[in-house]
Amino acid sequence: MTIQPSYYLVLSGILFSIGVVGVLTRRNAIIIFMSIELMLNAVNLTLVTFSNQLQTLDGQILVFFVMVVAAAEVAVGLALIVAIFRLKNSVHVDDVNIMKW
């Protein structure tokens, strides 16, 4: 039995949802970043699936872009977390609340 392209899309959707839930629920900053990465990779999977289905290279090129952006974002994000950690000695997002009214 061949794997239908729709299976990939469903997998991608599940992965994306898990990522969203992770971002919204987890309280450790690094875990939140991991969830963001998970969302980005889910999108990558979707793009590759369609690239294969439509037999064009466009999707895979776009994956390159996404990966570059993800990498850059990770660099900056982790730098921010390190800075906050140095200040507050904690990566618990609830502690970063001075913008509360």
Next chain:
Amino acid sequence: MIEYLWLVPVFPLLGFLCNALVGRKLTEKQVGVIASSAIGLSFLMAVGLFLELSALPEPQRFVTQSIYNWIRSGPFTVDISFLLDPLSVTMLLVVTGVGTLIHIYSMGYMHGDGGIARYFAYLNLFTFSMLLLILSDNFLLLFVGWEGVGLCSYLLIGFWFENDEFAYAGRKAFVVNRIGDFGFLLGMFLIFSHFGSLEFDAVFRQAPQVLTTGLATAICLLLFLGATGKSAQIPLYIWLPDAMAGPTPVSALIHAATMVTAGVYMVARCHVLFLASPVAMQTVALIGIGTAFLAATIALVSNDLKKVLAYSTISQLGYMFLACGVGAFGAGIFHVNTHAYFKALLFLSAGSVMHALGNETDMRKMGGLRDKLPVTYRVFLAGALALAGVPLFSGFFSKDEILWKALNSPYGGFSIWLAGAAVAGLTAFYTFRLIFQTFHGESRVEKEVEAHIHESPRVMTVPLTILAILSTVGGLIGVPHLFNRFEHFLDPVFTRYGKIEFFEQAHHSVGLELTFMAISGLIALLGIGFAYLFYVSRPTLADEIATRFQAIYSFLQKKWLVDELYDAILVKPLQSTARVVLWRWLDVKIIDGFVNLVGRLIAWCSDMLRKVETGVVQTYALSITCGVVVLVGYFLLK
């Protein structure tokens, strides 16, 4: 020369601008010379204009000169244009002539005052406004001049504004004037709405067709309200005695010779309207004689030199309005003329006395000055004789003319004549009371002051002398049947739009007229005689009568309690209404409350809204996610 009519107000205007802008950098003498030359030039022009106007044949002595198209707003058009006719040229001569003398006198009187540049600037501005008033050929420009003189009166009364009392006096003058101006404005509105124009000629020409008696009454009473404010009659005379706070030349110029006559001039100018309303004429006559009486009684018991003269002015203005009210407009203007001479003289001489005594005005602290101030005494005497109406002096002829005309007018009659004669007697009495208390008898002057008594410098005594000569002989041009040039000169003005029937048809015997003239003279001499009795022969008599009639005496001393009456029924209620209702309730509670409410509303909204900012990043992420879901769902389900 008549083409240059417009220059007449311009000279004082230039003088004002010069002294106002650079006066502080000039010397006292320069400032005085600039101001005096400005009005002096206007006087010379006035003389030239008078001669040229007289050379014209009588019916043509009405020259209009339009300077500038001022207002063009649909049917409402008003120009800055001037009218030269016998009435305006007469007033012109008086204002510029007496004004020049007073300017020159001021150079001496105001010597050493730090604000002298400001003083002369205001005096020139006043002259400019007064000339605008006199020369105007429409109601609106007259009103501009009217307001201008009111402003300058305020500025000059409160000239030494560092003194609170003086400042309040200025404020009182302005506010009371304003009440009159309100009436004047309403009168103007009525005139415009019914005549469609504010030009004198247009209005007076159409008057017979447009005016009903009721309309004429309304217009005239309103205009007269303005006149009572400006010319200090009942009910708006209360500002003039307080106005003595200003420098004495100001009292002479503004509150004796010129500004206060603006009301009389206006009524004379609008004689056509007044003659159309018997009610208005009677009102003017009664208020005139009533004011004359009231003021004369107060002058009787006043101890302040300038206040006596102030009440005397109010009283004499009453005579002028009496004249207008009975239809003798020419006689009223004649009295304006002579009164300007002798009242200005009296005020300036009083200034000379004050100058000698270090600004003392209480007559109880004077006496025996006759030998120490000979020139001042003689000119003062000339003015007093004129005011009292002693035969052959100027005041005699003008006052007698008014009384004679009042006797023969349907708006006058014997009782009014009697009242007028009584006031004349009182006038003679209080005038010579003033002379005897100030110049005769034992000196009651304080010792330190007495050492410094000196006659005034020539710059002050020469104008005084000129005015004294005018007060003495100035009436001779108005002697009826002999010269009568004055009223004859003014006749074309008052008959231009129709004759005054009751005087035209009157044929009274010359003998009767001379009899009444003799009676007037007798009354004056009687008044002087009584004053001599009370203040020279039997000095204690005055105090005895004062104690015997204590109630009347203190009533008069308290100025008939008019100020207190106004205070109780108008001033205090207005002030407390303003304070309690308008300020504390309306302003603070309602208007401020409303503004504060808006502020509090905004603050409450922001209180609600800031709860969105929880500071927890994940709630922000949650809201983003919800937004995305809603949008995607919307497009999927469309």
